[in-house]
Amino acid sequence: MKTYIIITAVLSIATSSYCQHSMAPIETQDLSPLVIEGVSPPKDIQRLEPIQGTFIYSGKKNEVIVLSEKTVAMTEKYGRQIFAKIPGVFVYDMDGTGNQMNIAARGLDPHRSWEFNVRKDGILTNSDMYGYPASHYNIPLEAVERIELVRGTASLQYGAQFGGMINYISKQPDTSRTVAFESINTVGSYGLLSTYNAASGTVGKFRYSAWFNKKTIEGFRENSASTSDAQAISLFYEARKNLHFKLEWTHSNYLVQLPGALTDSMFHADATTSTRARNFYNPNIHIPSVTINWNATPKTLLQLTTSAVLGSRNSVMFDQPANIADTIVGATLQYNHRQVDIDQFNSYTAELRMLRSCSFLSNSNAFSAGVQYMNNDMHRRQQGKGTTGSDFDLTLVSPTWGRDLHFRTHNIAAFMENHCVITNKFSLNTSVRWEFGQSTKTGFIPQFSDSVAIPNKIRRFFPLFAFSGQYDISDKMSLYGGWSRAYRPVIFKDIIPQSVYEVADPKLKDANGYNAELGFRGKWKFLQWDLTAFYLQYNDRVGTIAQTDEENNLVIFRTNIGDSRTMGLEMFVQGDFSLGNKTAVSLFTSSSFMDARYQKMSIRTNESNIQADGNKVEGVPAWISRNGVVLKHSIMSVSILYSFTSESFADALNTIEPSANGATGLVPSYQLLDLNFAVQLTEKLKLQINANNILDAQYFTKRPQFYPGPGIWPSDGRTFSATVLIKI
DSSP: OOOOOOOOOOOOOOOOOSSOOOOOOOOOOOOOOOOOOOOOOOOOEEOOOSEETTEEOTTSOEEEEEGGGOOSOTTTTOHHHHTTTSTTEEEOOSOSSSOOOOEEETTOOOGGGTTEEEEETTEEOOSBTTTBOOOOOOOOGGGEEEEEEEOGGGGGGTOOOSSEEEEEEEOOOOSSOSOEEEEEEEEEGGGEEEEEEEEEEEETTEEEEEEEEEEEEOOSSTTOOEEEEEEEEEEEEEEETTEEEEEEEEEEEEEEEOOOOBOHHHHHHOTTOOSOSSOEEEEEEEEEEEEEEEEEETTEEEEEEEEEEEEEEEEEEOOOOTTSOOOEETTTTEEOOOEEEEEEEEEEEEEEEEEEEEEETTEEEEEEEEEEEEEEEEEEEEEEEOOSOSSOOOOOSSSOOSEEEEEEEEEEEEEEEEEEEOSSSEEEEEEEEEEEEEEEEEEEOTTSOTTSOOOOEEEEEEEEEEEEEEEEEETTEEEEEEEEEEEEOOOHHHHSOSSTTEEEOTTOOOEEEEEEEEEEEEEETTEEEEEEEEEEEEEEEEEEEEEEOTTSOEEEEEEEEEEEEEEEEEEEEEEEEEOSSSEEEEEEEEEEEEEEEEESOEEEETTEEEEOTTOBOTTOOSEEEEEEEEEEETTEEEEEEEEEEOOEESSTTOOOSOOTTSSSSEEOOEEEEEEEEEEEEETTEEEEEEEESTTOOOOOSOOOSSTTOSSBOOOOOSEEEEEEEEEO
């Protein structure tokens, strides 16, 4: 990067008197421009301001990923590259198409990032926080300016999730021109083709931005093709200097062919093979929203947001374990009928927030408060009898669904947080959040008798408390820490029996617990760091235990089966060095250690219950370490990333030997190496080349127990891509 400093001096001499005399001519001298060239290290990792908008972040663990400063494979959405400098982030590579980000932190479940409160520009994108909290909305990272990630102790401001919040901040409109255009185009291995095109500008008091993205890929594995498209339109209006309106609609839609899970023998023989050719998955999500920001007084900021998540999650699958082949039936000379599942989302959220600044003992303090209302109706239709064909087809050959249910939720949450600056070095935050509401199930499950107990109503009332503090050792170093309650509501999957043997506990409780953390972050000369110790308590986890009824028949009872705790260390250290006017190098390590174990846990296996106290929590590797170097020289940048993830278990029984279908067993450790190269040819033209998993490691990150199917889902091997960015 070049920095231009132009110094211009004008020397003048003037004489005057109280008498009427003509002023002497002004003498001027023009100096030649002085140009200083330099290359700075990447500033791709930052921290949130202590108070930002209506949110208070002082004393909390937080990171900001500035994507424009990163040299990564943006189109493919490799989470290990995007979140490389966020210690402890576990990435679940469910598919290599880049359609979905599946991440977790501190030993939580990464499926569709559903342990996080996921937002886009502050707007909630989780499909249904109480029925199905997965985030099916898929924003292309080409449209994102930065990613804000806040861990659990700040959760009471935006929700009560154990994981925290992820906020994808879109690129903002160009304020200097009426029309500005950006185009990002990528080609890569296995037929990857992607185009992102955006226009933005400012006209008077109006600003606007619009973008669309289209992507196709054949996939690393057989029968894993994918197509996706996404769009957004944002309109901004500055009614007055203190009153701003934003109207936005964004949409994502993708169709991915699921190649099926593998057994261990299949995986070791050929990780690119598939066991399914007729399985498809299709989320189609619309998110409209309106945001109003009003600086009612110089010290009072009000924000009102209303939004909706509308759309569906569709799938048509031959849903059987990996060791059961999808073959033609001899009697009919056709394939088996596939299962059709459709979830329809109608989730509405309104949130009013206020931040009030004030002074106390000559210090600047802040008080934040708000109320959030959710009205959700999730319509779940499952186990429909689909066609025997091979294309994506949601047609039913029988009009009756195996399940046709509505899960309706009304929930109100109110919160308050006070940021008190006690001295010029020490500040303390105290907060409280009340969650109260009710979820109601209606509909039918034809194969179950009326005697089967299925909870029809789940009521919730949670008073949640938190405190956090920060001590500034200097302007660039601080200690921070806090404690915060959290909970996770019982979701649809937990209360609906999966078989005629299952019975759901009518007294099923939402999971609850807390986050605690203590950290030290700062900068000194060429170093920056963030070191954190944390403890996460997760009580009343939902699972199954085996029982017998009055007639001595086996009953699978789905209830709260026990607790777990995760404690660990997170370390980020980066050193930035200048090697001359045109060269800079940056070295970093982002590593974590986690020990996640069950407490008071009873788990069903076959027809008996086994105590699992002390067992490790499944899907939690003890070590995750990402280490990299970024070299910048003049207009070029080279990034090398080495990632290591240690082994983990697939089930709470800590089974080591793999099962016949691959659903249980050890998940081996894996090591990956990525290389990215970028060159800024002109101010308007940039070229980037990516080599991902260049050692062609054969690995998998998880053995899922449910969707997209129990067994091994191999991650991508070696891939290449090239991207061209044009700005006009």
